[in-house]
Amino acid sequence: MKYLIDTDYAISFLKGKKEAVEILTKYQNNLAMSVISLAEILDGIYNQPEEKKRLIDLKDFLTGIDILKVDERVATAFAKIRSKLRAKRALLESLDIIIAATAMDQRLVLITGNKKHFERIEGLKIL
Template sequence: MVTNGFLVDTDIIIRHLRGRQGSEIATKLITENLDEIKISVITVSELYAGVKGIAEETQLNKFLDVFEELPVDLEIAAKAGYFKNKWYSSHGSGLADCLIAATADHHKLTLVTGNFKHFPMLEDKLKVDE
């Protein structure tokens, strides 16, 4: 499958912003591929749900200004429902993960994640080890 860039999963952005284990790889990927990186609106929601304080929110706002956020439309929502129906029992793929996966699939993007287990439905994914 030919890809049109990268969709970065929530865990990778958190590692980058908080300097967690594996953040060097995440930071390198993000900084070297700025023009090719997209973020799902689901990831945006997950990031704001985890904000701790004004300073972190300011940092997140500045970070998100750089990237294109991809919305969820009816086709993506339907595909995500199918993914959850098929993969939740065996892989624990929750609705947020399925929406992110469906977004990557719809836009032909390579998903960058440290949560490989939750994305069995995607052929094009890049694991960043924890």
Template sequence: MKAIIDSDVLIDFLQGVKSAQTELAKYRRREISIVSWMEVMARADGEAEEAGCRDFLATFAVHPVTSETAEEAVRLRRDRRLRLPDAIVWATARVHGALLVTRNTKDFPVGEPGIRVPYSL
């Protein structure tokens, strides 16, 4: 199954969290939203860290915000009262028929079909 990986799991991976590394190893087809790409890159501190983040993120298929994704994000934001970045990430997973892998239980319901919360910190 293909998976859209949320920013928190990507950041955990980069910080050496073993649970994140184990989780990412499970997916042959790893994908991210452009929002997650931006969130990870915005946290990079210095040129060396930025280069490392770019190299890591280059191993993922990156999905732009299409009109279909935007429509779904608006619906999710309205129905679930999510912040727009979270709505876009979830909409990206839904539009592409992918599992959303996240650690964010505040914004994404754990029991919701299509959402996987593999670990907590």
């Protein structure tokens, strides 16, 4: 089984939070991350205190993690998920839906600290 790391969980790992460190270490040979999560993490690093150190820490963290890009299949999955959520009046932020669409397209389990947030998405596997 392969896992997709949500942005919040990657940030928790980088901050040294025990649960995130334990979980991501346990699955370290089977991890992937959306390029969207990478962009969100970088957004929180640039022009912030200790930028250089945090970029080095991020580079070390990403070693061995597959970075998954958004393609036509993910875009289609995004549109289908978003339209279902809109019909239920339960929309999430678009970037979160893209991350979920990536997990579903690649048949990955999403590792997130926002389980209730993502449980709105039917068929998404969450750890």
